[in-house]
Structure formats: structure tokens, C-alpha cells
Amino acid sequence: MTYQYLLFYKPYNVLSQFSASEDATSALTLKAFIPVPEVYPVGRLDRDSEGLMLLTDDGRLQHRLSDPRYGHPRTYWVQVEGDPTAAALAQLRQGVVIRGYRTRPCEANRLPTEPPLPPRDPPIRYRQSIPTTWIAMTLREGKNRQVRRMTAAVGYPTLRLVRWAIGDLTLGSLRPGEWRSISPDEQRWLRTMV
Structure with missing residues (x-):
């Protein structure tokens, strides 16, 4: 199976989820920026924080990077x-x-x-x-x-x-609200995490 791995620059005042919560129905979500189906964020950033988010449909990697035991x-x-x-x-x-x-x-x-x-x-x-x-x-x-x-x-x-x-993944030249697929070199680094 081929997995998808995306890097996203989450802007300020955006929820790091695809659906709005009841207490924040007016806030933008990832859905407003990322049209790729079936990917989910690895970890979270608060609404008032900005920066790099990794999204994937690779459940094993998502678990490994989210589990505090591994301390990436x-x-x-x-x-x-x-x-x-x-x-x-x-x-x-x-x-x-x-x-x-x-x-x-x-x-x-x-x-x-x-x-x-x-x-x-x-x-x-x-x-x-x-x-x-x-x-x-x-x-x-x-x-x-x-x-x-x-x-x-x-x-x-x-x-x-x-x-x-x-880890080795950075915002690089991404601007707030932009996303991109990761490079082959970045995929190799991710594989070392699993």
C-alpha cells in the first residue's frame, strides 16, 4: 500500500482537526486547507499556535510519532x-x-x-x-x-x-495555510521512526 504524507503550515486560529467542535463552530479547520481525503494529523497544535503539522493515512507511523514512549x-x-x-x-x-x-x-x-x-x-x-x-x-x-x-x-x-x-522535517519554505507532500529523503527519515 502507498501511504500519503503531507506537511502543513497551520496558521494561527485554525483547529488541528477536520471537523469543527461544538465550542468552536466559527473556527477554521484543516478541511479549509487540505483537500486530500483520509489523512489525519499526527499530534496537535493549539488553536493559538502555528507551524508544522504532519498528516498521513499511515496508522502505524501516526501511532509511533504520537506515542510519548518514543520521544521524537x-x-x-x-x-x-x-x-x-x-x-x-x-x-x-x-x-x-x-x-x-x-x-x-x-x-x-x-x-x-x-x-x-x-x-x-x-x-x-x-x-x-x-x-x-x-x-x-x-x-x-x-x-x-x-x-x-x-x-x-x-x-x-x-x-x-x-x-x-x-525531527528532520521542517517548515522550510511553506507559508501559513500551504501544504505539500514529503520528499523521498523525508520519507526515508520517517521510515526510521517506525
Whole structure:
């Protein structure tokens, strides 16, 4: 059987599902962007998060990438309010307690420059007196709203959250709302995950 694997740049304020839920009937869903039948998202992104989603009809791969036991890396570019200290970044790397749970260690580093992302619609709030900083965080687990809760736990609330990569798969040149099939090289990487 030939499986389909798609990469999608989920825009802000889009649900990472194909059907609208009762509490969010006015929100756009994946159906508005992806006309390919029988593919399903591998994992989720919150409505107020943006970035890379993998969709497939390969149930085995979907299970493997979604199961926390396997801990595949996901990299996020996170714009936070303020200027995180070295101690705050060290705390993120070691894991922080959120809702009674200690997160696994992760990678957390300040990005040297603002990442080349398209502007968000609507834009994030801007406050002249408070700087913002971009950090890259690579996690190997995915609890609900985990990145946002982690940055808040160390004193730097998340303003914008973009998933840049799932393992070796990246947004690359995709723009918000665009999707594409993965390349043969990307398929080879995915096969190593199963």
C-alpha cells in the first residue's frame, strides 16, 4: 500500500482537526486547507499556535510519532515576553514543574536573530516598554500547552509559538495555510521512526 504524507503550515486560529467542535463552530479547520481525503494529523497544535503539522493515512507511523514512549523531537520557535536569563533557560533545559508534573529535560536556547517567519494575523500585542525574545525549544514529549506553561513557569510568558520542526522535517519554505507532500529523503527519515 502507498501511504500519503503531507506537511502543513497551520496558521494561527485554525483547529488541528477536520471537523469543527461544538465550542468552536466559527473556527477554521484543516478541511479549509487540505483537500486530500483520509489523512489525519499526527499530534496537535493549539488553536493559538502555528507551524508544522504532519498528516498521513499511515496508522502505524501516526501511532509511533504520537506515542510519548518514543520521544521524537519537536522544535518550537517561541517568542516570549521579556529577556530570559541564563538561569531561566537552564531551568527549562532541566525540566520544570507544571500542574504537578515535572517536564522532561529539553533543549532551550536563545535564537541569535528573529526567525524569518511571516507576520502573524492578527499580530501579537506590542508593548514598547517590554522587550521580547525568541528562543528555540526542542521537546521530546507533548503535554497540553506544555511550551506555554513551561515559559510561564520560569517567568517569561509566550507571546507567539511556532512549531518549526518534527525531527528532520521542517517548515522550510511553506507559508501559513500551504501544504505539500514529503520528499523521498523525508520519507526515508520517517521510515526510521517506525
